[in-house]
Amino acid sequence: MNGVQDVLVPKGYRLLISQSNESPEEEQRLIEALSQVRVDGIIISPSITTSDYKHLQNLKSTGMPLIVFDRDCPDFEGDKVLVDDYDGAFQAVEYLIKTGCKRIAHIVGPTGVSISKSRLRGYLDALRQYNLPIIHDLIVTSKGFTSECGEEVVIRLLDLKDPPDAIFVVNDQVAIGAMLVIRNRGFVIPDDISVIGFDDEPYCAYSYPSLSSVWQPIYGMGMLSAKILLNHCEENLNLNLNRREIFKPELMLRDSTKKC
Template sequence: MKRKKEVTIYDLAKELKYSPSTISRALNNHKSISQKTTKEIQKIAGQLGYRPNSIAASLRNNKSKTIGILIARINRPFIASLISGVEETARKAGYNVIISQSNDKYDNEITNAKALYDSRVSGLVVSLGMETKDTKHFKQFVDQNIPIVFVDRVPAEFNSYRVIIDNYTAGYRATQHLIDQGCKRIAHFAGAQHLNVYKLRKKGYLDALRENNLEVAEDLIIDLETMSFEEGSEATKTLLNLPQPPDGLFSSNDTAAVSAILTAKAKGIKIPEELAIIGFNDDPMASVVEPALSTVSHPAMKMGEISAKRILDHSSKKLASDISEITMLDTEIIVRSSSNKINADQLLEIE
């Protein structure tokens, strides 16, 4: 089937007997064109199927009214909520979004960053991939004064906007919660330690143990490369096969924590009586697994909203030239059955 010829401003000018410049101004609601003429031109343009060339406009203005989102994995609930926050805020301001995922691969992140840069995005929201240690591929944006907002997984050294949570305090509180439940040997699923989120959660875990005079046992700390369900299962088996298995577990994400619950239950371990577990993120799976997973809230939607607003404010010059602003949001411990040993013990006594 032959493709229909696209209607241009010159076609409209020929049809309506106006100059191309008049057509262009009317389509953009320019004040120099009367309302009557503007309505006439826009009506006929719609009837003929005219579509504005946003790519050409971005080439002229070097802006596309588009926010790029570069994330690790789009299928993670945290990331989905983050994207929703960015998209909702962007749409209200008349902006579109382009979403790109690296699947936690460094080479993919470099390629995707270049593609978004070539698309002339007005700003970029980034949550780094697991493999990313060098962030020089983002320098091209800074050189062109294109604002970057790093969210959650942020680089150690890069002058940019950042939207984060207090991962250290969250890790400390999660571990303290397990201690308060009577746990003495607390294991930890730690993510890649070059990423701020996992490094700080682990530090909070360690400090909570030390301040409560509990042993820091290296065999109870397992670094997971991707924090996947499969890694969580294998790590749980390793922990349960120790001569002295843990009686508590703090996982740096919910995926590995849910995997730990299911793996432990399959081996006949009672949750939380024999192994209390707490995760991180408050993903939907946390409330549907049995027993329900205690976790740390992660305000992903809010982080996305703030990230988009930083870009919009920067583009409209509402923000100063200093782009090193850091926004830190609060978290809270959500206690569910997987870690609530005190209540579980009380129920056993009643029975």
């Protein structure tokens, strides 16, 4: 939001923020409401359960600029600003392998979400490239992206006869919840189990232990989303150009992982 605002405000635009709370029905209502008050354009990160993009297509057909950021809508053609989730996941798992981890688990995000799918593919391909077996018991799915979801799902991994020696987690909030349970069960992080999250939220440096995570340039993503929107608003660019910008992530190492 800071990145978007820092581009729009100097140009005389006001930023209106609406939140769907991960409800596709609320998302559709908000889109309709914003279009009725004749906003100049919309930047949207779709809810985790949005699978029908008809409301986005209808909005685009009216000529209103629409930018999708953070979460992809595979069946919707339009301007998108995303991060390479696959590459970030591959980097994380590759690092865990290089530190000597052999039983690397993955806490997958909610089913059907684009970032969940991409991060799972990166995890699987890293194992394949380094000839490590894909053990399906080490792949568990979180119901959501909160710390509570991490607490719930990591128990299944710790109850295995042979628990994992590392866990790559779909995002930082889930990872923080998982680390709490890991410590409460008597495991030492990272000596017994290494943990890597995704997003590199500011609190990662202050968790215990500090959380290694995949950083994504969210400020830059916000700025670019706003610049593309301005191009449509002020230069009347063709809405059918379907610009797709992919940012590269970077692995940030802290105390929750062993050293190479």
